Amino acid sequence: MQALLNAIATMDLPTDAQRIFHGRGGLYPGCEHWALDAFPPVFVLTSFQPASDDELAAVGAALAARWQQLAPGESLNWVFQCRHEGRTETRLMAGSVPEPHVVTEQGAKFRVHVLKGQNHGLFLDMAEGRRWVRDYVTAHPVGGRGATILNLFAYTCAFSVVALQAGAKQVVNVDMSRGAIAIGQQNHQLNGLSAGGSFLAHDIFSTWGKINRSGPYELVIVDPPSFQRGSFVATKDYARLMHRLHDMLMPGGHVLLCLNAPELGVDFLQDQMRELAPELTFVERVANPAVFADVAEERALKVLVYAAPG
Structure with missing residues (x-):
């Protein structure tokens, strides 16, 4: 999962909703099951196969370290979702999710919902x-x-x-x-x-x-x-x-x-x-x-x- 950790370590401060890491594209061998999205002020990590506690801890540490650099003193908010064999499990890993949760893209505002379902309101x-x-x-x-x-x-x-x-x-x-x-x-x-x-x-x-x-x-x-x-x-x-x-x-x-x-x-x-x-x-x-x-x-x-x- 090193490619995912590298993407986190080098990401810019996200302002608009955007994908940070796209393992599903097959460009990063061994990381095909990972995706990381930013729905500011929340990060959403998705795995398409079960993830171990050690893997989640590594991602959490990487996010915390980069977040301290990008937004020192601000709370890190992130959610993990596992999609596997027709089942979906979503967990709040750190911080909180605003309600309502509104994100932006190119000046437009959209309401999203990252704690329920596979479709978060904006593709x-x-x-x-x-x-x-x-x-x-x-x-x-x-x-x-x-x-x-x-x-x-x-x-x-x-x-x-x-x-x-x-x-x-x-x-x-x-x-x-x-x-x-x-x-x-x-x-x-x-x-x-x-x-x-x-x-x-x-x-x-x-x-x-x-x-x-x-x-x-x-x-x-x-x-x-x-x-x-x-x-x-x-x-x-x-x-x-x-x-x-x-x-x-x-x-x-x-x-x-x-x-x-x-x-x-x-x-x-x-x-x-x-x-x-x-x-x-x-x-x-x-x-x-x-x-x-x-x-x-x-x-x-x-x-x-x-x-x-x-």
Whole structure:
């Protein structure tokens, strides 16, 4: 675990939410099961296999030593989560976690919850995707009135927050989780966004009527789970979305397709798009944050941009 300890010893004082160490990318042999994130003022260490008391003590000592250098006199707060064989165990190792716990990213505020569940409220690997959306909206003021955006599988609506901050006219957020949508509404309030966002806590596949009434859209964001029983299974359900994309987009509009499934490469999305939405043109793959580098880019998060005919 020396690579993890080295990353801790050389890290800068984190201000925004960010990943500090990404062993899952396979670049550090022997550390593939470790990840360290900063959700200021809390660090979250995740292991994808059981960790010994000695290993946790070593990480705790490294964090304490570096924290004393970065923020002398301030309390160190850190959480450990073990995910193994379908079970998740989360422990507060030192300090405390604020409630509410609000973090920042590129000037936006988001509420997170690091002591429960595997998804903490903000997916850190999607930081460049959110930056892309912010830049897109800034660069595409539609008739001076701002873009209209559809955010599918919105989760806690982080895409919506950055789009509205950048000047979007309207963002329609759809997610079947009422809890996630409720946090998404809180995120809008945290950022002073009282208008422009709408929220549908519905199953996307039974909500097309409501979705279409607000369209067509300049940008459609599709960021589904790769496998969520009863909700979405990428290998069979992504195709059900693709053949609807053209009808949802304005001429010249764009779609952002996201997929975080190591077993499915870029070809999975591109081959189906050629078959089911051939009128849309591939534009680019959005780079992931540098800290999420992977020995095999095909395993890493896929964020692809497509454009409709003008």
